[in-house]
Amino acid sequence: MANTIERPLDLLNQSRGKEVLLQLKGEKQIVGTLLAFDIHINIVLSNAREIENGEPKRNIGLVFIRGDTIVYISPAS
């Protein structure tokens, strides 16, 4: 997968339909299935859950996350 990444958005494109971990500013983490993103890095996840200290904390379900609150996005390995 890493071999075909020329631009940063390629990684998001390849992660559509897959589980990702979002690290937000201020220590909040959200995991869920990546449905959509745009150039502002606005993200839609389905089946999203907030994570705290590695433990699931709250089910959010379908969610729109604004790009400017995101630190990083990592596909679940």
Place this chain on the structure above:
Amino acid sequence: MANTIERPLDLLNQSRGKEVLLQLKGEKQIVGTLLAFDIHINIVLSNAREIENGEPKRNIGLVFIRGDTIVYISPAS
């Protein structure tokens, strides 16, 4: 619903007239019925209530919320 989301704003479009939960920066949460939004993610809700620790705290009614204070927006399941 999730099957038809190609771009992040599709989720907001599909949530018009429905109850949504807004997570704001600094732990504030607001729930209400989504009436309108724009590309800056400015939002208008009707029948809005502030939520604190999962409990309703204050009725706000009709409200305009600036996009740049928003962390995420989730349709009530």
Place this chain on the structure above:
Amino acid sequence: MANTIERPLDLLNQSRGKEVLLQLKGEKQIVGTLLAFDIHINIVLSNAREIENGEPKRNIGLVFIRGDTIVYISPAS
């Protein structure tokens, strides 16, 4: 009123000449009569008062408020 809101700025347009509550970043609240606004959500209020813990704290009178300090704007019900 809510029935005729297509875009977020419609709510501000309909609130001209009426009392509104402004929630600013950092817990400050201001109430006053909405005289004018622009696309940056810069706001002019007349007869404005700062509110703290639900109590009036200081009369400000006529005031220009920069949009980027605003969290939400709600017409008084």
Place this chain on the structure above:
Amino acid sequence: MANTIERPLDLLNQSRGKEVLLQLKGEKQIVGTLLAFDIHINIVLSNAREIENGEPKRNIGLVFIRGDTIVYISPAS
């Protein structure tokens, strides 16, 4: 004065040559005579004084204030 305000900048225009109170981010306040402003809400005051807890704290004289540090601007009544 309030009757002739169509756009937010009209209030600043009408306040040229008059005393205004500036509320800055982080509780600092400055009063002075409004000499000039631009669309970024950059402001020049003459005879400016910093105010703390309602008391004058320091004379600044002539001063250029960057718009993005300003919360609100109110003409002295």
Place this chain on the structure above:
Amino acid sequence: MANTIERPLDLLNQSRGKEVLLQLKGEKQIVGTLLAFDIHINIVLSNAREIENGEPKRNIGLVFIRGDTIVYISPAS
């Protein structure tokens, strides 16, 4: 000097070659001779000194200061 200021940048223009006080975000102050500025309010000072509680703290000499860290700029009276 105040009489000829139509736009905020006029004050900076008139202050070239003169001593100015810069108030930065987070209480830092710098004094020095204003050599150059641009529309982003980026500033170059010569003979600059950091000031803390009204006392000189550190000589900086020639320095480029990014505009977005500046609260206000005041010509020494």
Place this chain on the structure above:
Amino acid sequence: MANTIERPLDLLNQSRGKEVLLQLKGEKQIVGTLLAFDIHINIVLSNAREIENGEPKRNIGLVFIRGDTIVYISPAS
């Protein structure tokens, strides 16, 4: 390597496929192999690990990091 750097992005270009250290705002550090970047300094790393006080803390693997959370990027020497 330093001799051929005319513009800042040249350093990132020369670091593709090599190990880099990212210093994020708020003391977080991430090391990994630089796969891709864009003009917003959005970054994709493979084999990324979070570092705390110089010690590896958590494996992240493949990751997209938003540019506006980055303080600096240094190729491992």
Place this chain on the structure above:
Amino acid sequence: MANTIERPLDLLNQSRGKEVLLQLKGEKQIVGTLLAFDIHINIVLSNAREIENGEPKRNIGLVFIRGDTIVYISPAS
């Protein structure tokens, strides 16, 4: 050197290949040799070292520093 500075970026241009001190937001300081910069004030230094309380703390070597974390840049005198 100061005599030939018309615009702020002239100082950075004249400092290429010379030692500079970077003051970052949040008290971090970095010294190093200025190799490159751009209009966003993104900077590349070689032989960079982090400084804390005036003492060298960590060698960074070659480094790309994002402009928006920079408070000021001063050529070593």
